[in-house]
Amino acid sequence: MTKNENENKNKNGFELAANAALLVIDVQKGFDDASFWGPRNNPAAEANIAALMDAWQESGRPVVLVRHASRAGSVLAADQPGHAFKDFVADRTGQESLLVTKTVNSSFYGTPDLAAWLTAQGIGQLVVSGIQTNMCVETTARMAGNLGYDVLVPLDATHTFDLEGPDGLRLTADQLAAATAVNLQGGRFARVVNTAQLLAVSGAARLTV
Template sequence: MYPALIIIDMQKGIHSPKLGQRNNPEAESNIHSLLLAWRATQAPIVHARHISRFSDSVFWPNQEGVEFQDDFLPLSHEQIFEKNVPDAFAHSGLERWLHVRGIESLIITGVVTNNSVEATARSAGNLGFNCHVVGDGTFTFDKTDYNGILRSADEVHAMSLANLDGEYATIIKTREALNFLTP
């Protein structure tokens, strides 16, 4: 059985200038190539969509930012899970949906690396899924650390992936993810 492709928060709001400087400008292209490959093999696809509880969020309901980006519009047979917290497993039914279908392996991609991607991958690993995060299929933004030092998006991204690798998930590249579709 093919792993499920989980695409996290590929919504229009992620391009808001208020989020700041980002890394990995190739991420959307990589995610889109994964989506097309999963569709071509009819492998399971899950779209996670963030519906924020905070009115200042780029994902606040009933505004353009909450909508899926055009390249990531789910097809009618693809599963959508809405979430109000970073973790796509929390209160969403995702775990049950995967278990009912006998899906044990996951390929996780999307945004934001150190937020929803990391939270979802941690839960996936803790729940016993064989989890892979596509490092070049995620991106993040500059962030000030706890000591007040501004860290670049590349630094935040690398640390987030390091937090996951070997503990909750295996970090892979897009080309490696595509190999999961080879019979």
């Protein structure tokens, strides 16, 4: 580790493993349908995810793309245009180390088996990004923490949508993202970080977010 890398580690409070895997979850065109999902938060999410993907490629770390295949009737169904990756991810396909397809919230219940692949590669640290913050990102991060992985979640490289729950209770996307941050770090499933911190310790050239 160079002097600058060590200083970055001390400043940010964590170290990024040489083989830390970046999970990019469900960054699909179907999530652009505001009439289906409603208001979203964090318009910078896509730029931050792209910056992380570029940094991971430059530093030679593995990238895992995860794609949701909903059942019929959803904008994310495999036979719908919304199933496709957003353009900035599609432009970077072919660089990933693994592509996982899932039908539920957790990336660990997909094909091929994510945990088996991580074990075979000797990977113990995961950086979890993507859509939606409080759904597939949080579920994957929680399960990864339960499985013993060291999990980092750059909250600004995720986004979600307003959501209504019981008795008409409605939370905004920002409120849901804040709850996810508290759940993950307060529950010791993961450390919540930001994109700039990860870029600073990635070992890649400085990138603009």
